[in-house]
Each structure stands twice: as structure tokens, then as C-alpha cells.
Amino acid sequence: MTGLVLEAVRLPGSGSVYDVHIVDGAVARVFPHGNAPRIDSLSLDCGGRYVAPGLWDEHVHMTQWAMHSNRLDLSSAASAQEAAAAVGRSLAEEAPEETTFVGVGFRDALWRDSPTRDLLDAAAGDRPVALVSHDLHCVWLNSAAGRRYGVELDGSGLLREEPAFGLTRELGRLPDAVVDKWVDSAARAAAARGVVGVVDLEMTWNRDPWLRRIAGGFDALRVEAGVYPEDLDRAVSGGMRTGQEVPGGSGLLRVGPLKVLIDGSLNTRTAYCVDPYPFGGHGLLTVSAGELLALLGRVRETGFLPAVHAIGDAANQVALDAFERAGIGGRIEHAQFVRREDFPRFGALGVTASVQPLHALDDRDAAESNWPEGTDRAFPLRSLLDAGATLALGSDAPVARLDPWAGMSAATTRSALDGRPPWQPQEAITREQALDASTRGRFGLGVRAGDPADLVLLDTDPLTAPDSQFAAMPVAATLVAGRFTYDGGWAGL
Incomplete structure (x- = not known):
């Protein structure tokens, strides 16, 4: 029986140490550490790290999440004026382009002022600008963007709900x-x-x-x-x-x-x-x-x-x-x-x-x-x-x-x-x-024989770590079907 053995792993909330044998993408057996029979498999010493089912x-x-990190982040803007000013600064640092400039993450529900089409026009000029709210249910456009996408805008420049979703889909039409x-x-x-x-x-x-x-x-x-x-x-x-x-x-x-x-x-x-x-x-x-x-x-x-x-x-x-x-x-x-x-x-x-x-x-x-x-x-x-x-x-x-x-x-x-x-x-x-x-x-069921070997290895026990450490939990490795999709470097894979 071949596969991979994760040696010397602990289960959260337990001090006991185990070996986990993975075969054909699934957990085949879980043994107390050191008591496993000889197995013709690659073995990896996990050094007492904690193993748990992987996260969903x-x-x-x-796609929106992937694009988010490549667009102007407006989540810290405290007003429509601040958001428009951030757009203006960003455009000033770019070479002139004809593509639509996209920002994301604004939260106008908490702003002391209201978005307007004129405010965004003043910041962006003739460059089409579309700003997507943090919840994706609203898009703020300037006049140039309205013309580009054939959208009739009122004085706010805002689209909400289905018109906003449709425009957001259009903004995502980038090369595959x-x-x-x-x-x-x-x-x-x-x-x-x-x-x-x-x-x-x-x-x-x-x-x-x-x-x-x-x-x-x-x-x-x-x-x-x-x-x-x-x-x-x-x-x-x-x-x-x-x-x-x-x-x-x-x-x-x-x-x-x-x-x-x-x-x-x-x-x-x-x-x-x-x-x-x-x-x-x-x-x-x-x-x-x-x-x-x-x-x-x-x-x-x-x-x-x-x-x-x-x-x-x-x-x-x-x-x-x-x-x-x-x-x-x-x-x-x-x-x-x-x-x-x-x-x-x-x-x-x-x-x-x-x-x-x-x-x-x-x-x-x-x-x-x-x-x-x-x-x-x-x-x-x-x-x-x-x-x-x-x-x-x-x-x-x-x-x-x-x-x-x-x-x-x-x-x-x-x-x-x-x-x-x-x-x-x-x-x-x-x-x-x-x-x-x-x-x-x-x-709560733990790592069991017969389960998919979709696992996460952690450097600390998630049940006892301080709150700040839990929120930023150090992940040592992640496996999908027994295959490493992330290795923090310690495993040498």
C-alpha cells in the first residue's frame, strides 16, 4: 500500500500524537505515532503539528475577488469627496489610457456626503470611471463611463441592484x-x-x-x-x-x-x-x-x-x-x-x-x-x-x-x-x-479513515490559541486529495 504518511501529528484539543496514512487521495488509516506497521510510502515528519479537516x-x-486586488481600494474613504480625490490622485499617477478605471470597496452608507456624477466628473475628466461598492450592489459612474456603457445616469451617478450587477459583469470582461x-x-x-x-x-x-x-x-x-x-x-x-x-x-x-x-x-x-x-x-x-x-x-x-x-x-x-x-x-x-x-x-x-x-x-x-x-x-x-x-x-x-x-x-x-x-x-x-x-x-468528527485527504496542518492548536493568534492562524500546509496545495517551506516539497 503506497501513498503518504503524515508522521507525528496531533489532533486539536488532544495531546496524543498520531500518524495519518493517505492513499489514493483519501485517509486510509490513523495510527498512534510509532505503532504503525511498516508502510511502503513517503513519510513526512510533521513535528507535532496539528492536523484538521481542510476549510471551505x-x-x-x-473572479470578482481576484480582480479586487488589482483595482483601486476605496474601503478607507470616509466620504464621497475622499473617494473622488483618491481616484484623481491615482489617475494622475497613470499614463493616459482609454480603458475604464475601476475602484472597489466604497461604503457610502456611512458617508457624511452623497456621491454625485459631477463630483466624479471633476476628478476623472473624460476617462471612464466605475467604482463598485464593497457589497457589489451599487456602482458609481462618471459621465464618460455612462456614455461608454450606454447607461442613463441621474445626478448621483449611481446604479443599484440589477443594473449594478450588469455593469459589474461588463467590467469583468477582460482577456481570459x-x-x-x-x-x-x-x-x-x-x-x-x-x-x-x-x-x-x-x-x-x-x-x-x-x-x-x-x-x-x-x-x-x-x-x-x-x-x-x-x-x-x-x-x-x-x-x-x-x-x-x-x-x-x-x-x-x-x-x-x-x-x-x-x-x-x-x-x-x-x-x-x-x-x-x-x-x-x-x-x-x-x-x-x-x-x-x-x-x-x-x-x-x-x-x-x-x-x-x-x-x-x-x-x-x-x-x-x-x-x-x-x-x-x-x-x-x-x-x-x-x-x-x-x-x-x-x-x-x-x-x-x-x-x-x-x-x-x-x-x-x-x-x-x-x-x-x-x-x-x-x-x-x-x-x-x-x-x-x-x-x-x-x-x-x-x-x-x-x-x-x-x-x-x-x-x-x-x-x-x-x-x-x-x-x-x-x-x-x-x-x-x-x-x-x-x-x-x-x-468535530476529526480526521477519519475513509474521508477525503483534504487537510490542513497548523502550527498551533486552534482550540487553545489566543484570540489574536486564532484570527491570524499560522498555516503550515494544506492538502487536497492528499496533494500539497500549500507548503510553508518546512516540508521541503
């Missing part, structure tokens, strides 16, 4: 070789943080780009590529269904869920909420209750798992009602605000809460400014778990960075560890629960 990010937009190189780099950075797989919910037909990337040598992660309703007929006619391995994907590519957006976001003030926003209105329900029910009824017959984007508490109620009436389980993406009476419905209906803990830190100020007395139900991780829900943790990159340790730290401390008091600390969960929700329930 359950919600990313991989460029985008694929950026995606590969982003995936390898994720592997260096212990990530073995992602659910990619890029807003496009996503199967073929991934097949192209894998054919070109991509091998850093497993990918589950989501589908959107406009492509459902195409997917069904092609025999696709959630969980299916995609031929030609080298065992790395599977079909993901069907993603349905039914409301907006907090930053854009379009999340559909029970309580009105200070300026009036309850946000947007972008898919009616009847339309959602009809779609879920169809999905039930196709073999797709529905993943419904619902941020506001009113949107979560609509989504849960539709799941119940359609008699189908699935996922709710985000679940940032939930009515208390809806907490137990997640578990009862078999609906997973796919949540992004870092959003709680990013959106706390926006939430408090909208509902200063009503944020005790915001990002209710503990309440959902206590009511019987299953949690799946992700980042929603590029909305937050693709780093599961930062996300788990936010879930367990409700803090950025920056001196600010924890936000709604009663909703914190334990490290074991956060790790379980980041490993598809595998962490």
Missing part, C-alpha cells in the same frame, strides 16, 4: 488569460490559509470558465460552481444538478447551488426589512413571494439545491415561507437580520444558514445608524444554532476578504480585535462550532 469558504465571487492568472493567484493565497474548497457564486455562467482554468493547470482548490435562474434551463438541459462532478474537471469541479437574489444589501439600503429605514421605505423585494415559490417548485424537480440571498428580516421571512410551501430544503445566504419567530424555522425546514461573520463587523455601523434600538437580532449566529439551524461560514469575497480564520474570529469574538467593544456578544459562537461550520461538519 461557502460563499465567494471568485489575465483573469485566469489572477484567479489562480487568489486561489493559491486561499490555500495558504487552509482553504480546500469554495462555493463560487459568480454572477455568470460559471462552469465553462472553471473547466478552462482546470485544463490550463488550476489545481489549488475544489470548486462548486453556482448557477443563476437565467441559466437554469441551460443547466438542466445539460444534465447538471447540484453536487454532480463535472466531466473534465479533474475531480476538482462540481455543480453548486442555484443562487436566487430576493433583496438588496444594508450598505445600499435595499435589504428588505420589517422596520423602515430612517429615510423611509423598507428596501427592495426583487423577487416576489409568488415568483420565488414558483421557482422553488421548479427547482424541486431539477435536482438543484436553492440558495436564496436574503439579508433583511422581511426577506428572510419571505424565503422561509417559500421553502415551507414548496416542501424543499436549501440554503439562505446571509441571514443578516432574522425575526425571532423565524429562528427555529431554519432547522425545522432543513434550511442551512450560509453566513458571513466578517459582515457583522463591516456592517455594524450601518445597522446601528438605521436601527439603533433593533440590532440585537443582527447576524444572530448563536440564536440560529440554539434554535437548531445548521451554519455554513463564508466570506462573500470580495465583500470581505477570503480568509476563514478572520471570519471564524469574528464569529467567536464579535470583534475585530481593534479595541472596539464586541458587537452583540451574546450572538458569539464557540471555536468548535465555527470550525465545524467551516469544514462542512467534519471538524
